[in-house]
Amino acid sequence: DIQMTQSPSSMSASLGDRVTITCRASQDIGNYLSWFQQKPGKSPRRMIYGATNLAAGVPSRFSGSRSGSDYSLTISSLESEDMAIYYCLQSIQYPYTFGAGTKLELK
Amino acid sequence: QVQLQQSGAELAKPGSSVKISCKASGYTFTSYYISWIKQTTGQGLEYIGYINTGSGGTNYNEKFKGKATLTVDKSSSTAFMQLSSLTPDDSAVYYCAKGATGDYWGQGVMVTVSS
Numbered sequence: 700d701i702q703m704t705q706s707p708s709s710m711s712a713s714l715g716d717r718v719t720i721t722c723r724a725s726q727d728i729g730n731y732l733s734w735f736q737q738k739p740g741k742s743p744r745r746m747i748y749g750a751t752n753l754a755a756g757v758p759s760r761f762s763g764s765r766s767g768s769d770y771s772l773t774i775s776s777l778e779s780e781d782m783a784i785y786y787c788l789q790s791i792q793y794p795y796t797f798g799a800g801t802k803l804e805l806k
Numbered sequence: 807q808v809q810l811q812q813s814g815a816e817l818a819k820p821g822s823s824v825k826i827s828c829k830a831s832g833y834t835f836t837s838y839y840i841s842w843i844k845q846t847t848g849q850g851l852e853y854i855g856y857i858n859t860g861s862g863g864t865n866y867n868e869k870f871k872g873k874a875t876l877t878v879d880k881s882s883s884t885a886f887m888q889l890s891s892l893t894p895d896d897s898a899v900y901y902c903a904k905g906a907t908g909d910y911w912g913q914g915v916m917v918t919v920s921s
Contacts, residue, residue, distance in 0.1 A: 733907050742901060742911040743851070754909065786851055790907045794867035795841075797851040 701726050701789050705798030711806040718774040720801045722787035726772065727768065734763055734772045737800075739785045743792035746785075747772060808832040810902055810912035817918050823890040828914045835883035836860040838905045842876065842887050845914070846898040856906055857885060860921030892919045 702725035712718050722732065730750040742800040745754045747763035750770055760775045774781055782805055787798040813827040828840060842854040856864035857876040864876045873896070875888040889896055897919045904910040 737909070742914055743908070744911070745907070747911050748907060748909070788851075788853075788907065793853075793865055794855075794869070795853040795907070797853070801851050 700795055701728060701792055701796050703787055703789055703796050703798040705787055705801055707801060708799065709802040709804065711804045712777050713806045714777055716777045718781075718803065719778050720772045720785050720803075722770045722798045723787055724768045724770070726792070728789045728791040730765065731789055732763075732765070732770045733788045733790065735786045735788065736781075736783045738788065743786065753803060808904060810904060810910060811819075811917045812900075812902060812912040813898070815916045815918070817920065818892050820893055820919055820921055822892055823888055824892065824917055825886055825888045826900055826902075828885045828887075828912050830883045830885070830904065833904070834835065836880055839901045840878070840885040841906055841908055842874065842878075843901045843903060843908070844870075844898045845901065854887070854900075857886065889899045892917075894919050 704723045706721050724778040732750045734747040734748050736746050746761050750765045751763045762773050764771045782803055784800045784802045786800050789796055809831045810827045813867055816824045818824050829836050836859045836905045839856040841856040844854055846853045853867055854870045854874050857864050857878050877886045899914040899916050902912040
């Protein structure tokens with residue numbers, strides 16, 4: 700199975716900060732990478748698909764990028780509603796696999 | 807609007823089975839796979855597999871073969887997942903999601919396995 704190594708596992712940041720979360724794939728996954736946001740007691744919400752494409756209704760402060768086998772989710776200016784756990788998902792090879800998650804908290 | 811409405815929480819005994827439903831609305835049901843995902847505190851998110859809602863074809867994560875059985879009822883736009891031979895390790899929240907990569911998710915079903 701493809702391993703998705705996500706970092707950091709948790710982080711705290713201030714409102715207005717630029718925040719970056721990273722996933723590294725153990726094999727080539729091309730751009731078959733999605734990012735999900737999950738708030739307490741809620742279902743995951745897809746934020747980014749195809750590594751760089753913003754899902755419908757997602758604020759433009761969110762963006763996705765790729766550098767080789769490293770994939771990043773960036774929030775350009777952190778807002779209070781962004782506090783959540785973020786997961787990456789590779790979808791090039793079954794079984795699809797998720798990263799372990801990054802818990803984003805307010806400093 | 808797209809909605810995936812899942813059935814209610816389950817409390818089951820070890821060795822028994824449960825069947826979870828996922829009723830879709832707001833889109834053409836047979837045009838998209840339904841995926842199933844398991845979430846636990848310890849293991850995070852695990853992809854169980856998907857069902858092709860048009861053909862009924864399935865693809866399972868090897869880890870869940872023999873544990874999960876995915877079916878679909880096109881007439882009611884509903885997908886089902888049966889979990890069999892339940893053990894405490896099967897206690898989790900189970901989600902259905904639209905498409906292979908989950909652009910919309912159900913609200914989740916908490917399954918608790920306890921004697």
